[in-house]
Amino acid sequence: MSITDLMTTKRPDSNLRLKVLTKIGEHKPYDCFQCLRCTSGCPSMKMLEIKPHEIVSLVKLGFVEEVVNSGIIWACAMCLKCKERCPQEAAPVDLILALRNLAVETEAKVPEGCLRNVSMILETGFILGPQETITRKLEKFDREKLGLPKLPKPSEKFKATLLKALGTF
Numbered sequence: 658m659s660i661t662d663l664m665t666t667k668r669p670d671s672n673l674r675l676k677v678l679t680k681i682g683e684h685k686p687y688d689c690f691q692c693l694r695c696t697s698g699c700p701s702m703k704m705l706e707i708k709p710h711e712i713v714s715l716v717k718l719g720f721v722e723e724v725v726n727s728g729i730i731w732a733c734a735m736c737l738k739c740k741e742r743c744p745q746e747a748a749p750v751d752l753i754l755a756l757r758n759l760a761v762e763t764e765a766k767v768p769e770g771c772l773r774n775v776s777m778i779l780e781t782g783f784i785l786g787p788q789e790t791i792t793r794k795l796e797k798f799d800r801e802k803l804g805l806p807k808l809p810k811p812s813e814k815f816k817a818t819l820l821k822a823l824g825t826f
Contacts, residue, residue, distance in 0.1 A: 669719025680755040689747035695739030704732045709749035782811040
């Protein structure tokens with residue numbers, strides 16, 4: 658469903674807007690004057706129905722629930738270019754991260770890949786587990802055959818810190 662469809666019957670929600678804005682700390686989306694510098698540097702721009710500067714604008718207007726439920730926030734590459742390029746320090750990426758946390762908190766639809774990545778990191782410490790290597794002679798080698806040490810499992814402190822950083826998982 659497109660964001661335009663989601664917005665046709667909705668009214669802005671100032672409570673959700675304030676909730677998201679308190680999570681982003683020192684960054685100032687209200688200072689955004691739509692210069693488009695964030696959007697012009699965005700590698701995910703072609704995959705987004707609305708652009709980073711428009712996400713900031715929609716949140717400022719109070720259409721938080723619509724942005725969260727549209728799935729647009731999951732297309733962001735989190736490359737931080739928008740944060741680097743913004744002359745007003747509006748940091749769209751921080752706003753998108755807060756919206757992602759809100760999506761998880763409100764049990765909105767979260768892409769399966771994101772949940773799988775988080776569980777894999779908690780389990781192994783990496784997004785991908787160790788993989789076998791294949792030589793030109795089609796021989797398979799794993800870490801043990803190569804004489805490499807076993808990878809340590811993530812500590813409980815790491816897991817707790819990751820979950821705290823993610824906010825709501």
